Amino acid sequence: xxxxxxxxxxxxxxxxxxxAHAADLIVADPVVDMASPKAxxxxxxxxxxxxxxxxxxxxxxxxxxxxxxxxxxVFIGGEVRGMAYFAAVGYTGFELLASGRIGxxxxxxxxxxxxxxxxxxxxxxxxxxxxxxxxxxxAEFDVADDMAVRAEVTGTGNFGAGINSAQATLGLLWKF
Numbered sequence: 001x002x003x004x005x006x007x008x009x010x011x012x013x014x015x016x017x018x019x020a021h022a023a024d025l026i027v028a029d030p031v032v033d034m035a036s037p038k039a040x041x042x043x044x045x046x047x048x049x050x051x052x053x054x055x056x057x058x059x060x061x062x063x064x065x066x067x068x069x070x071x072x073x074v075f076i077g078g079e080v081r082g083m084a085y086f087a088a089v090g091y092t093g094f095e096l097l098a099s100g101r102i103g104x105x106x107x108x109x110x111x112x113x114x115x116x117x118x119x120x121x122x123x124x125x126x127x128x129x130x131x132x133x134x135x136x137x138x139a140e141f142d143v144a145d146d147m148a149v150r151a152e153v154t155g156t157g158n159f160g161a162g163i164n165s166a167q168a169t170l171g172l173l174w175k176f
Contacts, residue, residue, distance in 0.1 A: 048170055095120065
């Protein structure tokens with residue numbers, strides 16, 4: 001019986017010694033990146049588009065806007081775009097579009113968003129001149145700290161009517 005008692009005492013002493021060593025371990029605090037989201041970010045860039053409204057067309061333009069981070073992931077923004085359009089017959093008109101967007105930071109370098117806005121198209125054919133709405137989705141991929149590539153697909157229509165034109169836009173943005 002005394003051998004069992006000595007064995008249990010030795011086992012208990014071993015656990016106490018090893019737990020005393022474990023308590024003496026020094027563990028460094030984990031490194032936590034506490035960087036806050038950017039409060040806001042402005043951008044300006046050049047864009048090109050191709051589309052179809054019953055006939056193929058293309059356009060070149062500029063865009064300027066800003067985004068505000070609501071959380072680490074979600075952002076909202078707004079921008080203004082000016083675009084000159086061309087078709088097989090040559091210059092067909094220009095547009096001014098003001099749009100808003102809401103999106104999320106999918107990764108550190110990729111933003112995905114939905115966009116919607118209102119604009120005015122001044123055509124060389126007066127019957128095609130007028131106000132319109134635009135809805136779409138897009139993505140921006142950061143290729144440098146201050147530069148991003150944008151891809152966007154939108155549909156436009158006249159107020160009171162459905163979407164009658166679709167276009168794909170590619171752009172290069174400078175962020176500041």
